[in-house]
Amino acid sequence: MYTEFNSMDNARYVFDQILDKTIFVWNAIIRGFALAGNGEEALSLYYRMNQIGIPSDRFTYTFALKALVVSSPSVSLIRKGKEIHGHILRHGFESYVHIVTTLIDMYARFGCVSYAGYVFVKMPERNVVSWSAIIACYAKNERPFEALQLFWEMMSETFDVIPNSVTMVSVLQACAALSALGQGKLLHCYVLRKGFDSTLSVMNSLVNMYLKCGSLENGRQIFDQMVKKDIVSWNSIIAGHAINGYGKEAVVLFRDMIRSGISPNIITFVSVLGACSHAGLVDEGKQIFDSMALLHKVVPSVEHYACMVDLLGRAGRLEEAAKVVEGMRIEPGPTVWGSLLGACRIHCNVELAERASIRLFQLEPVNAGNFVLLADIYAAAKMWEEVSKVKKLLEARNLQKVPGCSWIEVKRKIYSFVSIDELNPQMEQLHALLVHLSSEMKEKGYVPDTRVVLYELDQVEKERILLGHSEKLALAFGLINSGKGETIRITKNLRLCEDCHSVTKFISKFTNREILVRDVNRIHCFREGFCSCGDYW
DNA sequence: TTAGGGTTAG
Incomplete structure (x- = not known):
């Protein structure tokens, strides 16, 4: 009861009072801490349970894996995940669909795509949830092409699994990432045929897919016809107009959203400030930024400051942008310095670029993109000696620029x-x-x-x-x-x-x-x- | 009485 109310102090108190702790009690407390986002506490309880020799049951593993996923990031988490994976195999739980699906999700969230794929392939029995988990894994880990392939494989005669709304959301996300409009339209038809058009998350994903594919009209039409709209719908349509270059319209939509009674969140502000930035709407952007805390009770985060630096910097107001960085109430992160450096590239400001990159290289010593940006600025100024110095830095740190890659969909391929x-x-x-x-x-x-x-x-x-x-x-x-x-x-x-x-x-x-x-x-x-x-x- | 997958930004 206490865990259901997220009252973990009370839950813990009761837990400690219980003398004869059954496996159910252990599961309940581990689950409670994991769901409350306190992965560390959940894990330490899981380890204590192991230590005193209480064997896990088919519920325990899923909670322990969830605890890992919500723990604050650290390199040892993956190792711990593999250890739990080992326990699962040794204790004969590898054929429990729930457990293995959670394993796939754990590896997916840690970016271990090949492990997730391996576990999936080895599953003795798969259902729509396990398929959805592996499709989501590829969609979220920059492998949208494989996500789509798996979706069609799942639908094929060999496996013949019927997707549900959750599957559709992930596969539409993959289409959006690929800008695969042809595939996306095909899926849109499927959504209509199967009646998923009454599911808000699916509609949101459709809107997002069309906008990411540059098909503003289709995305807008679906959005306008949606009876129910939530914060995700609004954020998607605002961001979608922004990336398509309709900054003014994005600001109008932002105002419509507020009028419709939905409170903007941090994502809304990143999107609308980004829209202002790309459209050169400096005054609107400044005004919206100022309204964040005052009117909407959203405290500006580093990302929002980065948007402001980008907005001013892009518009050529580099000194003003630098002042924003100096006057920040929170520590400027790499995104902020990165925005400033990007603005320096556009406006060929070597001096400010050098200042920004000193901080940026300290904060992100392994991001090759930043070094390339600085080299770009030197190259534009024909400062070839500096260009080669930056390149030597790259080599010395054994960093490589992400290779450019482009793709195109022709006849749905x-x-x-x-x-x-x-x-x-x-x-x-x-x-x-x-x-x-x-x-x-x-x-x-x-x-x-x-x-x-x-x-x-x-x-x-x-x-x-x-x-x-x-x-x-x-x-x-x-x-x-x-x-x-x-x-x-x-x-x-x-x-x-x-x-x-x-x-x-x-x-x-x-x-x-x-x-x-x-x-x-x-x-x-x-x-x-x-x-x-x-x-x- | 305890279990698995999803959407928006950067």
């Missing part, structure tokens, strides 16, 4: 590209098309923006590297393999570079195509030589 990929059978054809387009563009005034190439090479070599960027390869592939007039949709794992941005603008005009590129931050919609971001990204 997904194709991925990394820069200069000899294994791709169409590579020669793709490169030839790009060389051809490039020379045509040059006649129309295109100048390759070689600043992003961080090597001291001659012009020809730099241009060759530029043409090998993964998004250009995906674009060429799309031009060759999709129908005339069809919109080309590309997704990239990093930020779109300046050269790819201007090339895509040219190509949208030349080929009279609409081209959508989603980079790590937002969606660019290229049409007739212009981009929806207004070159502000």
Whole structure:
């Protein structure tokens, strides 16, 4: 009873009074602490129980695994998880679906995707919950492609498991991550056929999927028709308008949300401030930031300060941005310094960039992206000696930049590209098309923006590297393999570079195509030589 | 009387 009311002091008091503690009593207290978020206490009780020789039953393991998941992060957690996994095997509990599903979820939350996959494959019996757990595992751990594959496998004749609303949420999340609009539409039909359209979480996931795929109209239509909307619905639609470049509309939606009686939370503010930032709405952003604590009782966190730094920095008000950092009431984290460094890159401010990176490198010594950002800034200023110093730092710390990767969905199949990929059978054809387009563009005034190439090479070599960027390869592939007039949709794992941005603008005009590129931050919609971001990204 | 999977941002 006390654990149900989250009154753990009382629960613990009663627990301590019980002289003859049955396994049920142990389970109840471990469960209570785990559910209350006190994983450490739950675990220490679990260990004590083991110590005094009380054997676990089929309920104990799930609570102990949950306790691990809610504990504050530490490297030893995975080891402890594997130990519990060992206990489960040694005591013959490996065929209990509940226990093994919890194991999958534990490995998923610790990012141990291959362990989760191994446990799943070894399961003697799987049901819709275990399938959902493994699909969610891939969807959440940046493996959306495998999540989709597993979903279709689950539906296949071999396994013939019927998905439920929870499964749909995860698989739609995978579609959103991939920007796989074709797959997403297919799933939308399935949702309608099976009547999942009365489940709020599924509808929220659909809205999110359409918006992440750059299909604002579809997402908006579903949202407008939803009878019941919760905080997730509103946050999704606001963030969705933001990434699609509709900053003003995102602010309008934010006001609608408040008017409809739903209180904004921390996520709402990250989204709406992000919207202001991308649309250059500095005054609105400042006003909303000031209203957070005053009007909405939401205390600004580091992320919100990072949004403000980004908002001001992007707009070129670097000194003001730096002042925000200085005046922060909480410790500025890596996101804040990172935003400042990003702004320095846009506005080529070497001095401030150096100041920001000193702090940033202390806080995040292993994030290669930060070093690359600084190198970028030096390269833009043609400070080649500094560029090579930063690169040596990277090498000395054995850090590697995340390789650029782009993918495209053509006829409901997904194709991925990394820069200069000899294994791709169409590579020669793709490169030839790009060389051809490039020379045509040059006649129309295109100048390759070689600043992003961080090597001291001659012009020809730099241009060759530029043409090998993964998004250009995906674009060429799309031009060759999709129908005339069809919109080309590309997704990239990093930020779109300046050269790819201007090339895509040219190509949208030349080929009279609409081209959508989603980079790590937002969606660019290229049409007739212009981009929806207004070159502000 | 105790059990498993899900949505929004960065």
